[in-house]
Amino acid sequence: GAVVSQHPSRVICKSGTSVKIECRSLDFQATTMFWYRQFPKKSLMLMATSNEGSKATYEQGVEKDKFLINHASLTLSTLTVTSAHPEDSSFYICSASYGTVDGYTFGSGTRLTVV
Amino acid sequence: GESVGLHLPTLSVQEGDNSIINCAYSNSASDYFIWYKQESGKGPQFIIDIRSNMDKRQGQRVTVLLNKTVKHLSLQIAATQPGDSAVYFCAESIYGNKLVFGAGTILRVKS
Numbered sequence: 289g290a291v292v293s294q295h296p297s298r299v300i301c302k303s304g305t306s307v308k309i310e311c312r313s314l315d316f317q318a319t320t321m322f323w324y325r326q327f328p329k330k331s332l333m334l335m336a337t338s339n340e341g342s343k344a345t346y347e348q349g350v351e352k353d354k355f356l357i358n359h360a361s362l363t364l365s366t367l368t369v370t371s372a373h374p375e376d377s378s379f380y381i382c383s384a385s386y387g388t389v390d391g392y393t394f395g396s397g398t399r400l401t402v403v
Numbered sequence: 404g405e406s407v408g409l410h411l412p413t414l415s416v417q418e419g420d421n422s423i424i425n426c427a428y429s430n431s432a433s434d435y436f437i438w439y440k441q442e443s444g445k446g447p448q449f450i451i452d453i454r455s456n457m458d459k460r461q462g463q464r465v466t467v468l469l470n471k472t473v474k475h476l477s478l479q480i481a482a483t484q485p486g487d488s489a490v491y492f493c494a495e496s497i498y499g500n501k502l503v504f505g506a507g508t509i510l511r512v513k514s
Contacts, residue, residue, distance in 0.1 A: 383446075
């Protein structure tokens with residue numbers, strides 16, 4: 289089946305630094321990748337949709353300069369949290385699709401802690 | 404904005420009993436629905452899906468029911484096992500576009 293690898297699984301960084309999270313589709317080409325954010329005991333909130341080779345589409349309220357998304361190839365999308373602050377601490381999850389919504393596969397998530 | 408539920412209720416069931424998890428969705432135009440299981444510290448895992456032209460779909464030990472009249476979705480788990488303990492989310496989509504997740508339900512299985 290379709291496998292999505294997300295790395296790192298956990299990261300701790302200092303305030304003011306930037307952190308990059310990678311999302312890779314291992315055995316299929318992902319035309320679309322999605323980035324979600326999840327707070328403890330809360331649901332997944334879609335942050336942005338990225339299509340290979342084009343700019344990401346951000347959801348309302350998500351700062352595009354804060355959360356940089358790059359989808360340079362059909363198997364890799366990255367999310368960079370720039371100038372991280374403690375309020376950016378969260379669980380970030382990616383999903384990749386090979387074309388339709390029923391083709392979505394989720395990564396295992398990244399726990400970001402900003403100290 | 405789009406939303407599918409706002410709270411995170413907890414459902415406690417005895418091992419071996421059946422579980423019913425409910426979800427109210429908000430967008431009547433949604434045409435595809437998925438149930439996910441999420442264990443602590445992991446990404447969502449697909450359980451079962453249903454399209455809007457159906458009202459029931461069965462999988463292995465799971466059944467999804469869709470009531471479009473009242474915009475309600477339910478997940479039934481038969482003979483609930485301790486390994487079923489997790490958070491369950493419903494998600495909706497319109498015309499194959501982005502998924503919008505519901506608030507989730509914590510399922511606790513007592514042995």
